[in-house]
Amino acid sequence: MSDTTLKKISQVLGISISTVSRALKNHPDISDATKKKVTELAETLEYEPNATAVNLRTKKTKLFGLMVPSVTNMFYDSFIAAIEEESRKIGYSLLILQNNEDTAAESDNLKLCRQNRVSGLFACYSHETDNLAAFTKLKTAEIPLIFFDKVPDDAGYNKICLADKEAASLAADELLKRNKQNILAIFGSRNLSITKRRLESFTGSFSNNKKVSLIIENAHSTKHAEEITYQYFQKQNKPDAVFCMSDEILMGVMKSLMRLQISIPAQTGVISLSDGSIPSIYYPEISFVETSGYNLGKLAFKRMQECLTGADEPVEEFVPSRFVEGGSL
Amino acid sequence: MSDTTLKKISQVLGISISTVSRALKNHPDISDATKKKVTELAETLEYEPNATAVNLRTKKTKLFGLMVPSVTNMFYDSFIAAIEEESRKIGYSLLILQNNEDTAAESDNLKLCRQNRVSGLFACYSHETDNLAAFTKLKTAEIPLIFFDKVPDDAGYNKICLADKEAASLAADELLKRNKQNILAIFGSRNLSITKRRLESFTGSFSNNKKVSLIIENAHSTKHAEEITYQYFQKQNKPDAVFCMSDEILMGVMKSLMRLQISIPAQTGVISLSDGSIPSIYYPEISFVETSGYNLGKLAFKRMQECLTGADEPVEEFVPSRFVEGGSL
DNA sequence: GTGAAAGCGCTAACAA
DNA sequence: TTGTTAGCGCTTTCAC
Secondary structure: OOOOOHHHHHHHHOOOHHHHHHHHOOOOOOOHHHHHHHHHHHHHOOOOOOHHHHHHHHOOOOEEEEEEOOOOOHHHHHHHHHHHHHHHHOOOEEEEEEOOOOHHHHHHHHHHHHHOOOOEEEEOOOOOOOOHHHHHHHHHOOOOEEEEOOOOOOOOOEEEEEOHHHHHHHHHHHHHHOOOOEEEEEEOOOOOHHHHHHHHHHHHHOOOOOOOEEEEEEOOOHHHHHHHHHHHOOOOOOOOEEEEOOHHHHHHHHHHHHHOOOOOOOOOEEEEEEOOOHHHHOOOOOEEEEOOHHHHHHHHHHHHHHHHOOOOOOOEEEEOOEEEOOOOO | OOOOOHHHHHHHHOOOHHHHHHHHOOOOOOOHHHHHHHHHHHHHOOOOOOHHHHHHHHOOOOEEEEEEOOOOOHHHHHHHHHHHHHHHHOOOEEEEEEOOOOHHHHHHHHHHHHHOOOOEEEEOOOOOOOOHHHHHHHHHOOOOEEEEOOOOOOOOOEEEEEOHHHHHHHHHHHHHHOOOOEEEEEEOOOOOHHHHHHHHHHHHHOOOOOOOEEEEEEOOOHHHHHHHHHHHOOOOOOOOEEEEOOHHHHHHHHHHHHHOOOOOOOOOEEEEEEOOOHHHHOOOOOEEEEOOHHHHHHHHHHHHHHHHOOOOOOOEEEEOOOEEOOOOO
8 A cells, every 4th residue: 555656556557567657647548538547546546656666767856955054044945945835846856965164075966966866067166176076977967057156167067156246336336326435344254256356356445535534344153243343333443334345244243232331323334245145134224235135046056957958058147136224224 | 906805805805795794893793814814905995885785675764754844943953963963972863954944845854854764853733734644654653753832732742842832931930020010922923833832821920910000012033023113112101021932022022122223121121032043143132932843853862762662652852941141131 | 649668876684 | 795586667669
């Protein structure tokens, strides 16, 4: 009872396995009478095709791999949510893998993907690791590979990214528009390419503007962003705006502003690049430039489908940003 | 080159497939010389066992299903993280499924689990759905099923839950200890069993205490919690403490308190049941009773392993809570 | 319109 | 110590 197979159905009905198989697939060759018999019995016997057997026979799996540094991260979550929704729509399942930026874990995960013969892999290229080689194995196995968010410099890979430069300059524009003069801009770790792009674009927007005093800082964590903010807002000459490169930084900044009871936007403005959920938990809500993990997921998935249907020239694509007005500027 | 099989290795070496298979498994019967030859060739040919074939043959998959209402939720994230870590340790992969509390999606997901012949399933029992029957199909197929967090009332299932009653009463104790007299307690939707348990235990702690005035409210969303808080703190007789049943409620409460510039803990105390990440983004940090998704995951996984090794009597277990002092009381 | 047969890549009992 | 064989559940070509 526990496991119905085509064979069992065929035996009960006294017909051949292949007829059962075809009937269940609604093959035109099979008579309606047979189809009816078969589908009904399959129903009562609770037949479920054995994906393992199908995969082995067809040499395809309906399985995607998705590797992120950590699932406990709002940005990656919304990416995962997008991929999960789309995958389910086309009958695919999703293998979730975390590497915690650890090369050993990454290798394990990649191995799991290879052994499970995933049909495609979405992955972040964690910067610590230099084992692009392990990824290349997938490529030679002709498994489509989509890097997202954190991607290698190397051409020759599909890369789906946030429009970091655009996002940073949109934020800069808002700051300029509101005549902020003394801006504390906090970015992430200097060695991340994402930081470089955002930083470059942001500072570039102020380059021929001599009225604005720009303080650039790099925070490696929420806590660090909190400390930096605390220091600057204890000084005489306080910033009149804070730019946060990410949600993690925004949370640190806000904590210090709460602590020092700096009122927003009266005493200082705040703007962030953000996935969108954190800005709305504060009052006033934080104005932000949207860098949406969800949209990134949708775009990455679209690219995956193209790869599955033959596209092979790697592309680099960007998810557009938009400014969302809160009340913090 | 792209896909090395045992057959290919055996042909190159002029030995049989089964010898290759055994050599690769370090079977004692095989001579060291042969083992060496085989492993070396496997290495250079980048052999990866085909999990699909192994699964078919052994009738086992190294695959767990994990179904949550939504992955964009801090609590479930940390649960997922725990399960992922443990699964990888024992060479299992994780199929992630979301149902968004939608019965149709849930059915799809369950079907994917059945078709993929997962070795076990971790699932929330979303309250909207009454299709326990679909889950029962798994049980009859002898697939271990662990309900977590949201679980059916029905006995006969493995249930791993937060110690809701304990957590709520721990929070109540802290409130009593600090002599709070006018407490606004905000719980989630009344129809959730989790709400019932927390509510019952919380109010029970105050039952023979006539000095405390307890205001019980139910919020169905963060936004709703925000509104409720806003109302009560505009009144003359403001609460001297707010109890939040969850992180979602806490965020709503804090937004209104920020808006009304109520200082914490001077004007009102705040305490929450929480997974732990949200309380630390505020200043002062919010005191909370930990209801950890991560620990829940670890415990659920432990139970899964027991099931895999023969345990079949369903159990109900609870993750203990502890009070974490912030500065908000 | 249906059936027989081969085979996907692997494991494991049995033989030698 | 190694090889032979059967078969997991399915799809698909070819034959009738």
